[in-house]
Amino acid sequence: MYDFELQKPTSVAEAVAALADGSAQALAGGQTLIPTMKQRLADPGTLVSLMAIPALQGVAMTSSGLSIGATTTHAVVALSALAHYPALAALAGQIGDPAVRNRGTIGGSIANNDPSACYPAAILASNAVIVTNAREIAADDYFQGMFATALEEGEIVTAVRFPIPLQAAYVKFPQPASRFALVGAFVARFEDGVRVAVTGASNNGAFRWNAAETALSADFIVQALAGLVLPADDMIADLHGSAEYRAHLCAVMLKRAVLAA
Amino acid sequence: MKTVTMRVNGKLVSAPTEGRTLLVEYLREGLRLTGTHVGCDTSQCGACVVHVNGLAVKSCTIFAQELEGAEVLTIEGMANSDGSLGVIQQAFQDYHGLQCGFCTPGMVMSAAALLAENPTPSEAEVRQYLEGNLCRCTGYHNIVKAILAASGQAVAAE
Numbered sequence: 001m002y003d004f005e006l007q008k009p010t011s012v013a014e015a016v017a018a019l020a021d022g023s024a025q026a027l028a029g030g031q032t033l034i035p036t037m038k039q040r041l042a043d044p045g046t047l048v049s050l051m052a053i054p055a056l057q058g059v060a061m062t063s064s065g066l067s068i069g070a071t072t073t074h075a076v077v078a079l080s081a082l083a084h085y086p087a088l089a090a091l092a093g094q095i096g097d098p099a100v101r102n103r104g105t106i107g108g109s110i111a112n113n114d115p116s117a118c119y120p121a122a123i124l125a126s127n128a129v130i131v132t133n134a135r136e137i138a139a140d141d142y143f144q145g146m147f148a149t150a151l152e153e154g155e156i157v158t159a160v161r162f163p164i165p166l167q168a169a170y171v172k173f174p175q176p177a178s179r180f181a182l183v184g185a186f187v188a189r190f191e192d193g194v195r196v197a198v199t200g201a202s203n204n205g206a207f208r209w210n211a212a213e214t215a216l217s218a219d220f221i222v223q224a225l226a227g228l229v230l231p232a233d234d235m236i237a238d239l240h241g242s243a244e245y246r247a248h249l250c251a252v253m254l255k256r257a258v259l260a261a
Numbered sequence: 262m263k264t265v266t267m268r269v270n271g272k273l274v275s276a277p278t279e280g281r282t283l284l285v286e287y288l289r290e291g292l293r294l295t296g297t298h299v300g301c302d303t304s305q306c307g308a309c310v311v312h313v314n315g316l317a318v319k320s321c322t323i324f325a326q327e328l329e330g331a332e333v334l335t336i337e338g339m340a341n342s343d344g345s346l347g348v349i350q351q352a353f354q355d356y357h358g359l360q361c362g363f364c365t366p367g368m369v370m371s372a373a374a375l376l377a378e379n380p381t382p383s384e385a386e387v388r389q390y391l392e393g394n395l396c397r398c399t400g401y402h403n404i405v406k407a408i409l410a411a412s413g414q415a416v417a418a419e
């Protein structure tokens with residue numbers, strides 16, 4: 001790993017100022033960035049740790065939903081979101097392993113937007129809002145393909161705000177070596193309809209499954225999904241599973257999620 | 262070089278660091294506490310697990326400079342004050358929870374974190390908690406037995 005200078009600002013304003021330098025990069029839990037730097041796939045001159053900024057930490061229920069600070073770790077979400085949004089808490093509690101959950105953060109996960117990450121499915125299916133130092137971004141506008149997001153250079157995620165559905169569940173088929181989702185499906189039923197998002201499957205990252213949403217909005221039972229299949233064309237194919245296998249798993253995971261919701 | 266001071270196994274310690282110095286390098290090279298092992302260096306095997314402010318973390322995936330003033334507990338801090346093996350360590354010996362011993366420091370630290378959170382875990386809970394700790398020797402069964410025994414629960418004899 002190349003050397004760098006570590007900064008530890010204590011306010012969002014200081015962090016944003018430090019990140020204005022083009023060679024600076026944000027550091028949250030480091031569970032993705034540090035392995036990437038070891039491989040020399042990232043070479044920041046300065047790392048700006050966000051972990052000492054109190055304003056970015058914690059879980060709070062607000063009138064517009066459950067607000068989760070960007071540097072809240074997966075372990076804290078698993079505990080603190082349980083009373084408000086159990087399906088989201090369960091998702092956080094299944095990320096990686098306990099040591100990863102004690103460091104990894106929601107902000108880091110969605111800034112990275114790994115095509116197999118769990119949170120993007122929850123955010124799309126919940127119609128959550130991504131709050132940054134500069135603006136608010138709707139879930140449907142935020143994810144822009146594998147490892148790509150609507151974030152501008154130097155922009156930091158400060159929180160994610162989740163509307164609370166009437167019913168929801170996330171079911172993933174863990175890739176046994178990495179524990180990321182080989183395929184994961186998140187279903188959320190709101191007063192005005194059902195939203196479904198799938199992660200791990202597509203070359204374009206997490207996506208909404210519109211046909212499944214229509215079917216489940218008409219009737220929220222697993223039988224409503226009978227015969228529904230996704231085309232394998234755009235699916236990820238690797239040594240862990242072919243495109244056809246992933247397309248098949250999408251329906252299986254969604255059915256399990258509907259049964260669990 | 263920047264000096265970082267932490268409390269490791271109850272003792273206040275300092276060592277020089279670069280920005281890129283990992284906690285595991287600080288421990289092994291800076292302090293010569295070589296009980297914490299590096300198995301993969303890619304955040305996957307758990308051989309390097311230590312506790313930071315009471316939480317299990319992979320010491321190969323955190324920078325020393327993030328930890329100024331932190332409380333760190335390593336395998337060297339797990340023995341009793343008279344030098345005899347701690348409860349979990351003794352159970353690993355009694356139940357043959359190790360063969361080559363390379364994964365053991367991380368296994369013991371993860372087990373200690375589990376038992377602090379959940380003093381009487383079920384077998385399934387032990388297995389799930391150890392998801393991030395890989396062992397190439399034992400096949401895990403005796404590790405799980407050792408942890409159940411360390412929690413004071415009855416374990417079927419061989």
Ligand SMILES: Cc1cc2nc3c(=O)[nH]c(=O)nc-3n(C[C@H](O)[C@H](O)[C@H](O)COP(=O)(O)OP(=O)(O)OC[C@H]3O[C@@H](n4cnc5c(N)ncnc54)[C@H](O)[C@@H]3O)c2cc1C
Binds near residue numbers: 027
């Ligand atoms: C063994 C292992 C298993 C894992 N399993 C899973 C899994 O099952 N499911 C899953 O979803 N993930 C999994 N992960 C990934 C894990 O959830 C990471 O914690 C997460 O993807 C990145 O979060 P972080 O806080 O560690 O971010 P970092 O690694 O610190 O940062 C990641 C990227 O985001 C940027 N960034 C961080 N915070 C912000 C912010 N607030 N605003 C803007 N940019 C920011 C950084 O600059 C960097 O580019 C796993 C990781 C490991 C090592």
Ligand code: FES
Binds near residue numbers: 302306308310319321
């Ligand atoms: S050496 Fe840290 S996880 Fe393997």
Ligand code: FES
Binds near residue numbers: 358359363365
């Ligand atoms: S005892 Fe050899 S790796 Fe676990």
